[in-house]
Amino acid sequence: MxxxxxxxxxxxxxxxxxxxxxxxxxxxxxxxxxxxxxxxxxxxxxxxxxxxxxxxxxxxxxxxxxxxxxxxxxxxxxxxxxxxxxxxxxxxxxxxxxxxxxxxxxxxxxxxxxxxxxxxxxxxxxxxxxxxxxxxxxxxxxxxxxxxxxxxxxxxxxxxxxxxxxxxxxxxxxxxPNLTEMNRYLSDPQKYLLHEGVKIRKQKSGIGEFSKVRSYVVGDDPRKINWRQSAKLQEIMTNEYEPEHGKYVTLLIDCGRMMGVELTKGNRLEKVLEATMATAAAALKNGDYVSVIAFSKDIHAYVPPAKGLEHLDKILHAIYPLQVDPSESNYQNVLHYVQLKQKKRSLLLLFSDVHTFIHEDSMLQSLRQVRRKHLFMIIGIEDEQLQAKRSVYPSSVSLAMEKAIAQKQLQFKNKQILKWGKQGFSVLEAPKDRLAVRSISVYVDQLNRGAL
Structure with a gap:
């Protein structure tokens, strides 16, 4: 029946x-x-x-x-x-x-x-x-x-x-992952970074790789004038240089418990994966080598360094199945893994929860060893609720207490970020909708400064 x-x-x-x-x-x-x-x-x-x-x-x-x-x-x-x-x-x-x-x-x-x-x-x-x-x-x-x-x-x-x-x-x-941010950057890099105030500019005083000879315009460095071409063409010509290619960029993706915090659409890990693909596209388009490591308490995915936009497919197929791990992240384990895998100087860009990371004082010794060879930076997503509590008008006692606690937590976070900054480690936060553009601007800024 x-x-x-x-x-x-x-x-x-x-x-x-x-x-x-x-x-x-x-x-x-x-x-x-x-x-x-x-x-x-x-x-x-x-x-x-x-x-x-x-x-x-x-x-x-x-x-x-x-x-x-x-x-x-x-x-x-x-x-x-x-x-x-x-x-x-x-x-x-x-x-x-x-x-x-x-x-x-x-x-x-x-x-x-x-x-x-x-x-x-x-x-x-x-x-x-x-x-x-x-x-x-x-x-x-x-x-x-x-x-x-x-x-x-x-x-x-x-x-x-x-x-x-x-x-x-x-x-x-x-x-x-949604590739809208990556496609926007590939279509027009300068327009994509316009609101961040970052330009992919040429390096100073002829440092870097020679790009081309072009007509001199007002504002160009007179020391870069190509006198031989100027005499041949009867017009002032100048050399144009661009940042050196072939640098190494390692993107670290935290898949630990705190990356499962829900946002308006998806969670933190979703935004991190979108930012990872956009940053990888920016580096690969510039001719650099890109590798990706995803981790929590263990290593979940590793993509060896390679260059060329075709490398994006390999990165995408490696990271798209990633899910949030309910366990805490083991930062020391991933830093040790990076030192084993990445032998050349690299920009290590870690996507993680800043609030959790800055409480790991025991990591300072490990990071000092990493800093001797690599350039390390961490970027995370701003806590929307904490920012909202800080900006609320204290119309009642309970709201005033919530605002005071939020301000205290933000002050402590800023103090810790300043502490890490004095040790030579950059710690940044960005709104969830600006994470991709902020991470690309960080990469471009390091290129412009010649830090790599």
Whole structure:
């Protein structure tokens, strides 16, 4: 009995094969039943009513003859290889109707619950034709998701009965971090950094790699005038230099407990991954070597240093499955791992929770050893709630206490950041929407200063 009930329940929930009555048939039977009941008051008995109702239902089964058989309906699904988080993507379903009958179709795809979608309703599938249906999905979580079922219901033009069919179409959806920030930088680096007040400028006094010879303009350094080309072209020409390529940049991604703090959209780790891809794109476009290490209490992912924009694909496929680890992060372990893997001088840019990091006074000795060879910086996301509490108007005693505590915590944090700064370690925080641009500006600033 339980198994029979489950089969019927699956049938009602779009998860089985078979036939089911449509609302049109139910209204038809109910209307006939009410009409016969009224007539039976004067003439017919209840037996005649039951016989007439059963006859109507039996005649309605003829409707199934005017709809395609299950073997005559085929389906195929096309999903993009990579879906960006918090970005709409199209999924295409192609139906092939090998019968001569048109049908009205509705479907439910086995999309994960972390996807937002609205399925198309009552699509007409022409007989002996192929019909393509497209619907939008909005992934909310990263990861690898398996999609292998497509549930379909279709009915004839009379619409009294619906046939159900389940297609087995195995697909894998790879949901990657949102790459909007990375694409914005690649399209126009100077415009991307405009609001940060950082320019990708040339180095001073001809230091760096020679780029080209161009016409002299007001404001250029006279010491960079190319006198030979000026005499040849009868026009003042100057040498242009750019920062040296081939530097090493190591991006450290903290996946520990504090990176699971929820933001408006996603959590801290989501924003860090977006900033990582944008910073990696900036360094690779400049011709530098980029490596990535993801960690919590253990090392979760390592991408060896390489250059060229094609290296972005390797970084992306290594970090897109990362999830928050409920354990605390082991910073000393990752610093030791960096020293083993990165033999050349590198910019170590750590994406982590600043409040947790600055309390690790025991790390100072390890960082001093790292600083002898590498340039170390840490960048995190500002605590929105703490900033909001500090700015609130103290209209009551409780609000005044909350504001005082928030100010005290911020003062302590600033004091610790100043302490770390005196030791030669830069500690920065940025709003969640400015993390990517701030991390790129930090990298560009180090290039402009020649720190690497």
């Amino acid at each position: 339980t198994r029979l009930f489950k089969n019927w329940w699956d049938r009602l929930l779009f998860r089985d094969r078979g036939i089911i009555p449509t609302p049109r048939l139910l209204f038809l039977v109910a209307g006939v039943g009410v009409l016969l009941t009224i007539i039976s008051v004067w003439r017919y008995s209840l037996l005649y009513i039951c016989i007439a109702t059963a006859l109507v239902i039996a005649l309605s089964l003829l409707d199934l003859l005017f709809s395609p058989r299950r073997k005559q309906v085929k389906a195929n699904r096309v999903i993009p290889d990579e879906l960006e988080r918090q970005k709409n993507h199209s999924i295409t379903i192609t139906f092939q109707n090998d019968s001569s009958y048109d049908c009205m179709m509705r479907m439910v795809d086995q999309i994960p619950t972390s996807f937002q979608t609205v399925y198309p309703f009552n699509q007409i599938i022409k007989g002996n034709q192929t019909t393509t249906i497209t619907y939008e999905v909005l992934p909310l979580e990263r990861g690898k998701f398996s999609i292998d079922r497509l549930y379909v219901r279709y009915k004839s033009k009379f619409g009294l009965w619906e046939k159900q069919k389940t297609f087995s179409i195995e697909e894998v959806a790879h949901v990657i």
